[in-house]
Amino acid sequence: MRRWNGWGDDSIQPELPGSGLKFLKRRIGHAIPLPDASLEEVIARVPPSRLPEHSLIQTDPDIRVRHARGQSLPDWLAMRSGQFQVFPDGVAQPEDAGQVRQLLGLALDQGFNVIPYGGGTSVAGHINPMEGDTPVLTISLERMNRLLDLDTESQIASFGAGTPGPLVESQLRAHGYTLGHFPQSFELSTIGGWIASRSSGQQSLRYGRIEQLFAGGTVETLRGTLTIPTLPASSAGPDVREMVLGSEGRIGIITEAKVRVTPLPERESFHVMFFRNWHLAREAARRMVQAKLPLSMLRLSNAVETQTQLALAGHPLMIGLLEKYLKLRGAGEGKCMMTFGITGSKRESRFALEVVRDFCKPFRAVYMGTGMGRKWAEKRFAMPYLRESLWQQGYAVDTLETATDWDNVDYLMGLIEVNLRHGLSSDEQPVHVFSHLSHVYPQGSSIYTTYVFPVADSYEATHARWQHLKETTSAMIVSNRGTISHQHGVGKDHAPWLPEEKGELGMAALWGLVRTFDPGSRLNPGTLLRGDGGTTGTGEQTDP
Amino acid sequence: MRRWNGWGDDSIQPELPGSGLKFLKRRIGHAIPLPDASLEEVIARVPPSRLPEHSLIQTDPDIRVRHARGQSLPDWLAMRSGQFQVFPDGVAQPEDAGQVRQLLGLALDQGFNVIPYGGGTSVAGHINPMEGDTPVLTISLERMNRLLDLDTESQIASFGAGTPGPLVESQLRAHGYTLGHFPQSFELSTIGGWIASRSSGQQSLRYGRIEQLFAGGTVETLRGTLTIPTLPASSAGPDVREMVLGSEGRIGIITEAKVRVTPLPERESFHVMFFRNWHLAREAARRMVQAKLPLSMLRLSNAVETQTQLALAGHPLMIGLLEKYLKLRGAGEGKCMMTFGITGSKRESRFALEVVRDFCKPFRAVYMGTGMGRKWAEKRFAMPYLRESLWQQGYAVDTLETATDWDNVDYLMGLIEVNLRHGLSSDEQPVHVFSHLSHVYPQGSSIYTTYVFPVADSYEATHARWQHLKETTSAMIVSNRGTISHQHGVGKDHAPWLPEEKGELGMAALWGLVRTFDPGSRLNPGTLLRGDGGTTGTGEQTDP
Incomplete structure (x- = not known):
């Protein structure tokens, strides 16, 4: 069964080899694990739902716990400590676009907010509800997980947006095709989530990023259905497809994704x-x-x-x-x-x-x-399980990633690594830091940095360690020609640094887009864009 | 010298071989050329300028004639007949982004409209001023035509946006690089125009379309300067770069273009x-x-x-x-x-x-x-000159292009060809029609159709022939899964068919974008989006 407080299936428990543990201890010292909360404790803390009763909406505490958090390190700390802070008021698992439309209509009528949920693998807080007076419904697409159509002549496959990686590939494989999109989160993340967060797979050099794979499809918005036709290419104005890519649930809920597939290679x-x-x-x-x-x-x-x-x-x-x-x-x-x-x-x-x-x-x-x-x-999809093994030894692990032009790759990687490595020096605590380049482009490369540190003596202190490392490094990235994310998206965790990357007018363009579809900020508020954009669409407020 | 009423340099005059002429006559009959107007006649018809006097603005009739029209067939008919109808009230040729900003400020203060002008090669009416009470300034980028920077490590070149194809390639070649972007209009069209209209070059299969080549740069808008950083890739929300691509002057004037270049091949x-x-x-x-x-x-x-x-x-x-x-x-x-x-x-x-x-x-x-x-x-860039030779024999030639998925390529090409071939049957006039596929993609292909017909006995009747062919075929394209343009852009001529392609909400997204940057529709009104978008951004009005 899927872990409620960590990564993946709980039957998978990779062992940390003794040599590895020794290696880590030598570098960053011994660690004492923090105690885990139990599911029962957490369930007992779930407050009553503020949503209206509805046949499509489930409000039992178990399902609300299981859809409250993603897989970022703060999510991990919240789940392990049991201090979730906020839960969605309910979860819906619609079976088709009609039910999605029905739920969106209800959100408008009854005045609640909506968070679209794919595989729940965000490491940037995309699907976490925010504290506030407005009830929150999480809409999980997990039941919309089928291959709906395959056109072998044009090599286009249509999927329900909630189809997770393994079901994408197995359903295509039955016909001799592959999508070729293999992000680290492949086991759990979904095709709709990939599109909404501009994902990149490990073999992007051959198959392209999700931007190149997404051909069209359907998005349910509060203003109706946005249908994007499949076209091999077009010069007919700015590409609406590109506005959906990376929209992170702010303009609507992707229900059907048409993607470019390839015959399985010899x-x-x-x-x-x-x-x-x-x-x-x-x-x-x-x-x-x-x-x-x-x-x-x-x-x-x-x-x-x-x-x-x-x-x-x-x-x-x-x-x-x-x-x-x-x-x-x-x-x-x-x-x-x-x-x-x-x-x-x-x-x-x-x-x-x-x-x-x-x-x-x-x-x-x-x-x-x-x-x-x-x-x-x-072992390409096993890495996230290692976090579980490290955690049990008292080590917290997180990753940071960016992309920059080649002339800046070494410099920026150096800055990031040095900042993380010495980031806990006030605690006299070394951090183990290492990086790789993947997703290489003629213009530059992504930089993917992993950092490991022993947990502090409390959850709060461990979170403070993470926060210090994350915030100082993120600020460093955007002020040194790096993107705040090459593949993880913006979510809530990266939103504070987006304005530096996009600029005042770039932010105005994004606000303009979101307001066109959702002037009342019902859809995933706080994700991608913080605050309410002010009157000109460029103002930043810390909280709505 | 550049022709004021046709394509390219007037020293180049390709001859139509006798065998070719015979071939055409056999298919669509004999033709009697229409008389050309002289430049003097046209200049005499230019009305006084309504723009304020300003050191950066030229208002003499000659320059206004030379910037009034592009290269569509109706443009050609207007230039040849001398019936231009509308001229810009003035032309500015700024030398840097500062002067562009100055001119945009003036447009806001004094209440005139602005049309950005690259190489003037539009075949869809992008740069034609519209009739109306508001004065129009055409801003030509032709003086901003230099390679500003070349980063060989990241393979990024920065150009003034007015740099035409031959100057792009020759300046890069001096350093051993190429952009590899070769549209049919290469000889005259500019890098800024390619970006603004989502151009595609003949070798897009290797180098990519302009979407893949445009890495970032600077756009002067009425709200200030929009700077797009170069990044090899990013998942940080919808891509603002993609909103500039295809914006056709509606959100601002591109002044500097940073593009991805490649070493010259062996x-x-x-x-x-x-x-x-x-x-x-x-x-x-x-x-x-x-x-x-x-x-x-x-x-x-x-x-x-x-x-x-x-x-x-x-x-x-x-x-x-x-x-x-x-x-x-x-x-x-x-x-x-x-x-x-x-x-x-x-x-x-x-x-x-x-x-x-x-x-x-x-x-x-x-x-x-x-x-x-x-x-x-x-001879790859010589084709447009052929129009001159055909015209002198009394034949009008135009092209139509689209792209569609492979399963629809044959069907759509057939529809287009049959509709054009028999489109003048009420005149008992056959049309010579032929097509090619270029810009092939795994998903589908562009279809590029050329049609030739004898001019009628007047300019008005010739225009009516064209209009009938163009309108019926365009409607057929968008209602049969084709894009209204794969490489020519939307301009004014394709704008009526954009709503069918983009859908109501797609149009709302485009209107939202344009209004964010230019709520008063000062920039190139009528191009890309017709009318004023109504109150919801989806309404269509035939004219503002």
Whole structure:
């Protein structure tokens, strides 16, 4: 069954290898776990619902607990401590667009707010209700999870917006197709959520981000149904499709998503190479993508992430042998691991691998074949479970991500890492920090940073640690040419930094869009845009 | 010098080969040219300017004539007949963003409207002033035509928005780079115009449409300066960049464009293949792009276009030999010509050609090498000049274009062609119609249709012929899953059909955007969105 207070299915419980635990202790010290609250305790704290009785609305405490929070670190702390603060007043699980329309009509008539809910995997507070006098209904799309149509000639599939990753892929696979969208949250997140939050999958280099995959569909708004026709491309004015992408529930609820699919490839392989140092590795990555080499993914771990991944892999004997071999080949301390994917026909795959290996020779890459790549592919969605294992050892883990142009990648990654690493120095507490580049573009790259620190002696103090790290680093990112998010979206957690990225007039454009569809701010208020936008659509208020 | 009443430089005057003229006469009969008005006559009709005197504003009739019209067929008829109807009251040619701001401030203070002007190549009425009581200033960006910055690490170039195609490429070429954006209008159209109208270049298959090339920049609006930062990708809400793309001057004037550039390729080649019939050719094209073959462009002429191109090529003896050879290989009457491009390193190019040729064997393609492809590349920007030659023989020529999903390509192309071919049957006048697919996508394709008909015995009657063909075909396109424009934009000519494509709420979103930046409709009114949007932003009025 799905965990009510953590990630994924509770039957999955990955063990933290002893070598990994030792590695962490050496770096950031011993940790004492905080006590978990029980589901019963939390349920007992759920206040009565303020919503009207309605056949589509469930108000029992259990379902309200299970839809109250996402997967950010503050969500995690709230769920583990049992201090949820706010719950939705009810949850609806409509079965079709008609029921969604009915619920939206009710929201207008009865004056309650609505939060659309996909897989509940947000790490930025998208689906958390806000405290206030207005009742909140969470609308979960989970029952709208089917492949509705597949046009193999135009390669367009239509899905109910609540279809989660595994059901997207399995239903397509039955027909020989794939969407090719594999975000880290794949196991639980939904196609509608991907669109609403501008998601990016691990193989975006081949298949594109969700912006390139989303072809059209249907959005239920408070003003009626917005239908976006599928068109391969158009110059007919600004693209309404692009206004839905990233709208985070502020203009309506996506009910049907039409996406561009691809026949399953003849061959798919993942490969690993090591580089002697960051400089060579980063230059290789940049030049590979700028040379448009036919890769399906590229992920480059910096030296600390490489070291961490090897420590957490277990099998210390085998890893020891690997490191000896790499050292002989010149890749000792400071080495960086690159994982890359090749997808296509056998002939194309063979050619692509030859080209990549030749291309990387001047960068002194040590090519390791597909063994480690296969392992990566097998475990690619298991990472979030590690948080559970670390938590049980008393370690909190969070991630931060951005994207910036190549000329700024090293500088910004350095700033972020240094700020996090020394961010708890007033507590005399070191933080373990490491990064990778993934989602590389000719223009630049995403930077994905993970940080681990021991919990403090209370939930409040642990939250304060997180808050300090998050806020100082976010401010640093937007004032140094980084986006506040490359793939996690804005939600409530990133909203304070959006104005610096978009500028006053960019914010006015977003407010204009939201007000066109929802002048009364009934839909997911506080997410994406804070406050009420003021009279000119540029003012910022801390709270509505 | 640039023609005041037609396309391009008046020193270029391509001859229509005798074989081509004969071919046309056989199909649509003899034609008697209409008389051209002289520049002097037109200048004499320019009314006094209603603009205030200002050092940045020129009001002499000559410059007002030269900025009054674009290159649509009605523009052509207006210029040739001398019946311009409306002229801008003045033209400014600012040298920097400061002067643009100054002019916009003046427009607000003094109450005049503003039309931004790039290369004046619109074929949809984007830059035509509308009749009315409000004075109109056309702001031409032509003096802002320089490469301002080139970041070779992030591969981003910054240009003044008025830089025309040849100056974009030559300034980049000096540094070893290319933008790779080659619309048919390349010779005159500008980078700012490409962005404002969502242009697509002939090699979009490799380099992307302008949506993929535009990374950020600066737009001067009536509310101040909108700055869009360059980011390789972002999930931070709806993309403001995408709201500028296709905004057609309604939200502001683009002054600086930052675009994604690529090193000049080691090798670039264009190849020609013939197919026995449309069905085989179309299937080959669809499957090639869906298989992600590494092509830089693909253009597929239908049988009539193939026949027309061979007739217009001149050299009837050589063409005769070619046709004999093709017939021997099975490609006789009904044959279709495909031109495709391969760009990259020598090794990649060799591999790509092998893959393409093998891929097309089951479709019985006859590969002709690079000779005809080279000819196509040499003449790729000469096509608009042909209009001049045809005009002098009494033939009017226009094009219509759309894009639709693959399952609808044949059907829609058939509808368009039949409607145009028989569109003048009440005059008992056949129309010569042919099409090609270019800009192919895995999901679908653009359809580009050319139609030629003899002018009637007056300008008014010729305009009526055009209007009938254009209006009936446009209505057919949007009611049959086509976009009203894949690459020409909306302007004034396509605006009546935009609501059917975007839907009521899509139109409301566009009106919301325009009103955020320009509540008084000072900027290019009538372009993109007709009327004033009503009180809810969805109403349509025929004229403001």
